[in-house]
Amino acid sequence: ETGVxxxxxxxxxxxGQQVTLRCSSQSGHNTVSWYQQALGQGPQFIFxxxxxxENGRGNFPPRFSGLQFPNYSSELNVNALELDDSxxxxxxxxxxxxxxxxxxxxxxxxxx
Amino acid sequence: xxxxxxxxxxxxAEGRAANLPCNHSTISGNExxxxxxxxxxxxxxxxxxGLKNNETNEMASLIITEDRKSSTLILPHxxxxxxxxxxxxxxxxxxxxxxxxxxxxxxxxx
Numbered sequence: 001e002t003g004v005x006x007x008x009x010x011x012x013x014x015x016g017q018q019v020t021l022r023c024s025s026q027s028g029h030n031t032v033s034w035y036q037q038a039l040g041q042g043p044q045f046i047f048x049x050x051x052x053x054e055n056g057r058g059n060f061p062p063r064f065s066g067l068q069f070p071n072y073s074s075e076l077n078v079n080a081l082e083l084d085d086s087x088x089x090x091x092x093x094x095x096x097x098x099x100x101x102x103x104x105x106x107x108x109x110x111x112x
Numbered sequence: 113x114x115x116x117x118x119x120x121x122x123x124x125a126e127g128r129a130a131n132l133p134c135n136h137s138t139i140s141g142n143e144x145x146x147x148x149x150x151x152x153x154x155x156x157x158x159x160x161x162g163l164k165n166n167e168t169n170e171m172a173s174l175i176i177t178e179d180r181k182s183s184t185l186i187l188p189h190x191x192x193x194x195x196x197x198x199x200x201x202x203x204x205x206x207x208x209x210x211x212x213x214x215x216x217x218x219x220x221x222x
Contacts (some may be wrong), residue, residue, distance in 0.1 A: 033210075041214070042214055044196075090155050106154075
């Protein structure tokens with residue numbers, strides 16, 4: 001059984017650019033959640049996708065957007081990058097909206 | 113959303129039990145208590161969850177008080193590899209999002 005995978009591992013962008021992060025959910029999981037973790041802080045919920053539809057959103061601006069595909073993999077897109085967007089971005093999958101979430105290793109984004 | 117409070121840091125001797133407390137006094141009747149841990153620079157790892165009964169799995173035990181206002185995660189025989197940040201979370205229904213606090217940094221010492 002393959003766990004949650006994320007790509008890329010590390011990414012460096014400049015302010016104002018756009019970025020796309022990818023997540024492959026664990027086999028059999030139809031729900032994907034995205035979290036942002038700034039250095040020294042706990043992860044903060046961005047949004048969740050359940051069967052290709054957004055199913056809950058945290059306190060993040062609209063320039064954070066996402067997609068979930070029919071195979072339940074997901075993308076996180078961030079437009080107009082700001083310095084404060086530098087963080088570890090975590091993806092978590094689960095077999096339903098209320099079940100335990102299994103996290104990937106994360107993508108480390110640095111905005112210069 | 114129910115909030116949790118945890119001590120910032122704790123130490124534990126290798127081979128001894130580690131008892132990590134958590135307060136969640138505003139928890140609702142249908143909310144579960146979840147525990148995750150995060151080893152440096154890795155994604156959080158699910159440990160255990162419970163509603164009102166005590167739970168045990170191969171990693172840990174979870175003791176929830178009868179009034180559900182607090183709980184304790186027990187690692188029965190801590191090893192150096194258990195050094196991590198431990199998060200106590202109350203799951204918000206129905207979206208199932210996890211609200212992480214600062215967590216407890218557990219340092220297991222030889």
